[in-house]
Amino acid sequence: MTTLNLGDIFSYQLIHATLRSSAPIVMAVVAAIISKHANVFNLAIEGIMLFAALISITVSAATGSWVLALLAAVAAGMLISLLIGLAHLKLSANILILGFSINAIAQGGTRLMMQEFFGTVGSYAPKEMAPFPRLNIAALDGHPVLSSIFSGYSLMEILSFVCILLLWVVLYKTKTGLRLRSVGLNETAARTAGVNTYRVKLGAIVVSGIFAAMAGAHLSMGYTNMFAEGMTSGRGFMANAAMNFGGGNPLNALLGCLVFGLSESLGARLQSYGFPNQFVLMMPYIVTVVILTFSMAGQQRTQRKEKLRELKKHREDLSGAPR
């Protein structure tokens, strides 16, 4: 075991690593937030990601085109989430059963597909696949620090951060976003106000499926260049946690994702110092719970303060108005 060198661990390269590890969760959190605002607790994100990861790499290897691969993954994600939406909304299926069953189907189904179609077990890494393009900024080539921080990202990594910022704009600045949020806040009130809640909910589930599929495609074609059994390893659930951490607000959720990414990339560095592997893998999960707790405790404190202030104001109003 070599001595711990903090300078090596907390170097400027950590920024690049953090952004890279958080990108898949960022894309998944977009999916989680959209369905959350439609009052749907979408646990199937994990399963859709897993399916999309395998489908995209398969299509990519077969056609040599990452565009077609992405389209195939998105189509699959839409189809699965359409089925979930119809089963949940039309046939009143329990969303938790659906979510967990889809995840179980994804785990068994991807293993089955690998066995039946490629004759491999565990992982599938075709040589002829075309990954998502990496964007290098030529102007920064001479500068190691800046080029490490700003250059060399996969297309999906950039897109995921763009998507979550766009989501904030759509949610809080457009009519569509207002309608979506109104369904999540109070469905009956939204219906009374003339919002077609069925359509909004189904639409939200399907769109959420698209983003989940993109997150999955990125896992197998950008984050790594292979598919491995269960490679999502709880990222769909972490996205749901990050969504909760942000209370449905994309910007807060983004912060949560970055913390996961940081803990993951820090763990990877600590591993080379002989830190037990299991504890390294554990870090993102523990960090999730810790930041969830801190954020909720903070929210509670501000709520309590607000209530006190209101109460005080109420008392003053009462004493000020003689009756």
Added chain:
Amino acid sequence: MPKLPKVRGESLGTILSVVLAFAVGGLMILLMGYDPVEAYVELFKGAFVGKFSIGTTLEKFSPILLTGIGYAVCVQTKYFNLGMEGCLYMGAVAAAGIGLIPGLPAVVHIPLGLLGGILAGTVWGAIPGALRVKYNVNEACSTIMFNYTATLLTSFMVFNVWREVTAVSRTPIIEKSAQFTKILKPSRASTAIFLLVFVVAVMVWLVYKTNFGFKLRATGHNMFFSNYVGFDAKKTVFLTVCISGAIGGLAGAMETMGVFYCVWDNFSMGTAFDGMLASLIAKNDIRKLPFTAFVLAALRAGAQGLERVTNVPKALVTTLVPMIIILISVDGIRDLLGSLFQKKAPQEAQEGVQG
């Protein structure tokens, strides 16, 4: 509890949806190029025909039932405890730790091991529960994170702490005095399953017949009302979560002391989620849970038999089982199929159930 109005055609619909589920599954098997009739016959044989098959079904039945009860009891208070898997692992590890202590008589060792498992499960389950009642941390998220953590902790114990000399990824075998006797050899079922009768009886009594059970169900129906009439809703939720954790820990201890006699890395592979599904299909009614848990256990045991005898890959079965679960559990399909064979759809009765 007021009696629910009986929906006409409900049982017919349930039977038909099970038939539909198996038909869809058969079609899948056919499409993959295997013989569906042979597959289903072997599935049935693997679950019920012969000592080994029945024993395997019973072996799977125990953790599915217990984790199902753990989920069901929490859901009554609107606490979505997805963390039974973690409690199961922690209970199993604790029981293994105690089981390795040499020189204890069985009369002391077995209760001690079970108690250790229960304690570990309770503590592990209580942490997310405490975070929820104190800081309102969403339990569905935190418990899933705790599951991953528990799985990794188990893996750490197996590989780094109790490393066996052999290459297999498991702890050493626990002492004879901590082992339950096997029944239905050569299957792995043991006398530990008789504990299930006791647990189910106690839980049914606790939830449906006692003061605490009433508070628990009232809290689930309306937390504000419960607080208003003077039940401490938070305390009730927390106690319920602890009970559920204890049951999860017991399930784990029974796996170690009854089934495996050691702890394998990743031994559970989502058993607790089968328990949760069993509970969801039973509409979280602990009195119906033994039946649904048994059906799921039979499916799992049958799947093992199927894999052993035919060349149908296990992955196909693991894919089919959740599909069958979806089709069975969707009320809409059941009602639709039930009403197909009736002159008039029982519209009013259905609304009565939903309300």
